Amino acid sequence: QQGSVTASPSDSMDDSYICPVTTGSNTLHLDFDTGSSDLWVFSTDTPASEQGSHSLYNGEATGKLLSGYTWDITYEDGSGSKGIVYSDKVVIGPVTATSQAVEAATSASSGFVSDTSTDGLVGLAFSSINTVEPQQQLTFFDNVKSSLASPLFAAVLKHGKAGTYDFGYLDSSKYTGSIAYTAVDNSQGFWGFTAGATTVGGKSTGSVGAAIMDTGTTLLYLPSKVVSAYYAQVKGSSNSNTYGGYIFPCSATLPDWNVSIGGTTFTVTGSYFNYSPVSSGSSTCYGAMQPNSQTGGSTVFGDTFIKGHYIVFDQTQGSNSPRLGLAKQ
Numbered sequence: 329q330q331g332s333v334t335a336s337p338s339d340s341m342d343d344s345y346i347c348p349v350t351t352g353s354n355t356l357h358l359d360f361d362t363g364s365s366d367l368w369v370f371s372t373d374t375p376a377s378e379q380g381s382h383s384l385y386n387g388e389a390t391g392k393l394l395s396g397y398t399w400d401i402t403y404e405d406g407s408g409s410k411g412i413v414y415s416d417k418v419v420i421g422p423v424t425a426t427s428q429a430v431e432a433a434t435s436a437s438s439g440f441v442s443d444t445s446t447d448g449l450v451g452l453a454f455s456s457i458n459t460v461e462p463q464q465q466l467t468f469f470d471n472v473k474s475s476l477a478s479p480l481f482a483a484v485l486k487h488g489k490a491g492t493y494d495f496g497y498l499d500s501s502k503y504t505g506s507i508a509y510t511a512v513d514n515s516q517g518f519w520g521f522t523a524g525a526t527t528v529g530g531k532s533t534g535s536v537g538a539a540i541m542d543t544g545t546t547l548l549y550l551p552s553k554v555v556s557a558y559y560a561q562v563k564g565s566s567n568s569n570t571y572g573g574y575i576f577p578c579s580a581t582l583p584d585w586n587v588s589i590g591g592t593t594f595t596v597t598g599s600y601f602n603y604s605p606v607s608s609g610s611s612t613c614y615g616a617m618q619p620n621s622q623t624g625g626s627t628v629f630g631d632t633f634i635k636g637h638y639i640v641f642d643q644t645q646g647s648n649s650p651r652l653g654l655a656k657q
């Protein structure tokens with residue numbers, strides 16, 4: 329099988345990208361996250377006080393309860409959820425997993441409860457970091473990959489408009505030039521890779537090193553040397569204690585940022601680095617490139633980098649030789 333599902337920005341800042349997913353007989357809007365490995369949903373097992381206006385998965389109606397199984401996840405940004413586990417049919421686009429572990433939330437942190445755009449997450453990192461106990465469960469990709477035309481999926485996310493996640497095939501109409509491949513280190517359960525030299529305005533701004541490709545993270549978190557060298561090219565920028573990161577006048581001209589990955593140079597358009605005003609109506613804006621001290625030292629290529637590129641999460645060389653493919657959209 330193979331196919332595509334629409335990925336829509338959750339808000340005007342491209343905070344996340346959500347896709348329609350049918351779990352059992354209910355369609356929910358889920359955040360596809362290549363930085364985690366649990367498929368969890370708001371459900372009829374979520375306390376009414378926490379259901380908000382979310383669409384709900386009804387495990388009792390269509391699923392098989394995995395008796396005594398539990399899950400509990402905390403993300404890098406401190407958000408989290410936990411609950412019980414069903415096995416059920418999950419359909420994404422035209423791709424079906426017949427017995428997918430659907431993790432029903434019995435508790436979710438306030439950010440999830442109030443984020444009405446997102447009814448849960450689909451973890452697309454490696455199953456080695458799935459949190460279900462006593463028996464770890466497989467991700468949607470791991471469950472379907474042997475039935476896909478090719479064992480891969482591609483993220484084709486866009487700034488301010490709908491893109492897609494494609495499962496099982498490469499679509500040459502969605503990228504330009506050739507795909508540059510680079511080896512993946514999945515020893516920590518992530519799509520880890522090495523990024524190299526960076527430049528801004530023709531000037532070298534240092535090398536990045538080990539990083540993860542994470543569709544579930546909004547911004548681009550880099551070594552402080554690279555970040556300070558970037559904002560040195562942005563008039564009026566500063567690293568604000570008040571706002572916990574680099575800010576600049578919303579009217580500032582933001583230069584493009586270039587990075588070498590897999591022997592090819594990729595560019596993030598400068599305007600993508602204007603995340604949003606620090607508060608509604610402010611003329612001070614918060615940067616979409618921030619130091620990796622904000623992510624516990626991990627360098628994270630989040631949506632700020634991913635949107636505008638064609639990113640392939642690829643196991644065609646075997647599940648022990650995963651790789652990332654990158655191309656310009």
Ligand SMILES: Cc1cc(CN)n(C)n1
Pocket residue numbers: 361362363364403404405407542543544545
């Ligand atoms: C909910 C969520 C997912 C991620 C990225 N893995 N973050 C930082 N927060």
